[in-house]
Amino acid sequence: MTDLAEVFLGAKDALVPSDAVAALLILDDGRYIMQLRDLKTHIFYPGHWGLFGGAVDPGETDIEALHRELHEELGFEAPAPSRFVALDFDLTAIGCPKVYRAVYEVPVTREQFASFKLREGRACEALTAREVLTELKVTPYDSFAIWLHHARSRFVPNDAAAQS
Numbered sequence: 001m002t003d004l005a006e007v008f009l010g011a012k013d014a015l016v017p018s019d020a021v022a023a024l025l026i027l028d029d030g031r032y033i034m035q036l037r038d039l040k041t042h043i044f045y046p047g048h049w050g051l052f053g054g055a056v057d058p059g060e061t062d063i064e065a066l067h068r069e070l071h072e073e074l075g076f077e078a079p080a081p082s083r084f085v086a087l088d089f090d091l092t093a094i095g096c097p098k099v100y101r102a103v104y105e106v107p108v109t110r111e112q113f114a115s116f117k118l119r120e121g122r123a124c125e126a127l128t129a130r131e132v133l134t135e136l137k138v139t140p141y142d143s144f145a146i147w148l149h150h151a152r153s154r155f156v157p158n159d160a161a162a163q164s
Contacts, residue, residue: 022053034051045140075117076115
């Protein structure tokens with residue numbers, strides 16, 4: 001199968017939800033480095049743009065999983081990821097477990113970006129928030145994380161909201 005609609009909507013392969021990590025790889029100009037996902041029927045959102053990352057293996061911490069995934073997918077050693085947000089998914093109504101997706105902010109220099117070696121996915125590009133949020137087919141959870149990151153200055157902390 002190579003047609004996006006057929007791979008994305010017509011696939012019959014089993015999908016296995018699991019805890020996952022993802023990296024908001026951010027260049028100094030604010031662009032997000034993203035992956036165009038493979039057209040594989042056993043992965044979530046094939047053929048869509050998404051953040052680099054993947055499943056947390058048993059016994060692995062989120063940070064260990066993030067480092068492993070970035071090394072496997074890009075040959076990149078992330079210096080100091082910082083946790084940005086975690087998204088929880090309760091899939092028990094469809095017979096699957098509750099899982100999370102922890103998203104980490106990782107600054108990337110232009111030199112580091114130039115040295116990336118794409119080992120998974122169809123493409124790797126630096127994209128603006130406008131491109132990600134209005135022009136491309138993006139995995140919804142990663143789109144939400146990027147929107148949160150882009151709009152983070154607009155959010156009011158709970159204690160400030162209670163005072164207004």
